[in-house]
Amino acid sequence: MTVLFASDLDQTLIYSRNSMGMDVTEEELVEVERYEGKPLSFMTKKSQLALWNIDDSTFFLPVTTRTQAQYERVTGIFEGQQPPRFAVISNGAVILENGQPIKEWSDQIRQTCTNRKTVIKELLPEINRHFSEDWVVKVREADNWFVYLIIDRARFPEDKLDFYTATFKKLGWGLSLQGRKLYFMPESITKAGAMEYIKTHIGANYVVAAGDSLLDLDLLESADYGMLASHGEAARNAAPISAHIRKTENYGIKAGEEILARVAEISLQRQ
Template sequence: MTILFASDLDQTLIYSRRTMGTGVSEEELVEVERIEGKPQSYMTEKSQSALWNLDSSICFLPVTTRTQAQYERVTGIFERDGRPRFAIVSNGAVILENGLPIREWSDNIRQQCVSRNTIIHELLPEIERHFTEEWVLDVREADDWFVYMIVDRERFPEEKLDFYTQTFREIGWSLSLQGRKLYFMPESITKAGAMEYVKNRINAEYVIAAGDSLLDLGLLEKADLGLLAAHGEAVRSKVPLSGHIRITGKKGIKAGEEILEKVSSVSLQHR
C-alpha cells in the first residue's frame, strides 16, 4: 500500500528561532536551512531522523507556499541527494517533478486565475485602496502568482482581519496571516488541488496531511488523516474541523516531532 505524506514545511516540520517555542534545548536542534550563510530554520534531530527514516511505503510530499527558489534552500529535510520525486511549491501553483515544474499544471492554474481575474495586477490597486496604514511594511510578489504583505504585528489591527478576509474573498482571494506575513492567495491556487494531482500520479491509497495555517486546511480536509499543529493560525481561527483532523498536543518545534511520530506509527499500522 502506498501512503502519501503531504506536509507543509514552515511551522509544521521546520521552525525558525522565533517560531520554535520553548521546551527545546540547543543540543536537540539541527539546522535545515541557511540564508546568506546564516542558519534560518531548524528541526529537532529526532524529527529529522524520523523523516529521513520513514517506511518505504510512505511517499513524502513537501507542500509549501514557498516559491521554488525558497523551497530549494531547505536542504535538511532530505538525506543527501534524497529529494522526493514530487514537491508542491507556490501553494500549489507549481508542482515539481524531479526538480522541474510540470508546465501543463501551471498553465492550467494560470488560465483559471486569468478567467477569474485573480491576477496580481488586478489585486494591487485593491490593496492600495484598503491598506494605507503605517503597519504595512512591504508588499511582495511571489513569482507572479500571489502577494504577501509584511506587516508590523504590534500595530496590526487583528479585529479588522475578518473584514479584510470578507472583502477580498468577494473578489476571489483568500487571506492568511502567518507571523509577519499576510498572504493574498487566488482561490484557484490550492495545496489540496495539487496534492490530488500527485496522489493520482503515484496511485496513493491513503493520505496523511499535516499543516498549521488556514492555507493548509483544504489539504487536511482532503486527506484520510489530518494533523494540525496546535500553535498555528488554523487552530486560533476556530474554524470547525472534520473528525479525521487531529490537533497536536504539543506546540512549536515539538509539535513537528509529534507529527512525525504519528506518521511513523500510522505507516506501521498500514503495512
C-alpha cells in the same frame, strides 16, 4: 498499499528560532536552512531521523507556500538522503518533479486565475485602496502567483481582519495572517488540488496530511487523516475542522516530532 504523507514545512516540520518554542535544547537541533550566510530554520534531530526512516511504502510530499527559490534553500531536511521526487510549492500553483516544474499543471492554474481575474495586476489596486501605509512595511509578489504583505503587527488592525477577509473573498482571494506576513491567495490555487494530482499520479491509497495555517486546511480536509499543529494560525482562530483532523498535543518544534511519530505509526498500520 501506498501512503502519501503530504506536509506543510514552515511551523509544521521546520521552525525558526522565534517559532520553535522554549522546550528544546541546542543539542537537539539540526539546521535545515541557511539564508544570507545565517541559520534560518531547524528541525530536531529526532524529527529528521523519523522523516528519513519513514517506511518505503510511504511517499513524502512537501507542500509549501514557499517559492521555488525559497524551497531550494531547505536542503538540510534531506542532507545525505534522496530528496522527494515531487514537491508542491507556491501553495499549489507549481508542482516540481525532480526539481523541475510540471508545465501542464502550472499552465492550467494560470489559465484558471486569468479567467477568474484573480491575478496580481487586478489585486494591487484593491490592496492600495484598503490598506494603510502605517502598518504595511513591504508588498511582495511570489513568482507572479500571489501577494504577501510584510506588516507591522503592533500597528495592524486585527479587529478588521474579518472585514478584510470577507472583502477580498468577494474578489476571489483568500487571506491568511501568519506572523508578520499577510497572504493574498487566489482561491483557485490550493494545496489540496496539487496533492490530489500527485495522489492520482503515484496511485496512493491513503493520504496523511499535516499543517498549521488557514492555507493548509483544504489539504487537511482532503486527506484521510489530518494533523493540525496546535500552535498555528488555524488552531488559534478556532477554524472549524472535520472529525478526521486531530490537533497536536505539543506546540512548536515538538509538534513536528509528534506529527512524524504518528506518520510512522500509520505507515506500519497500513502495510
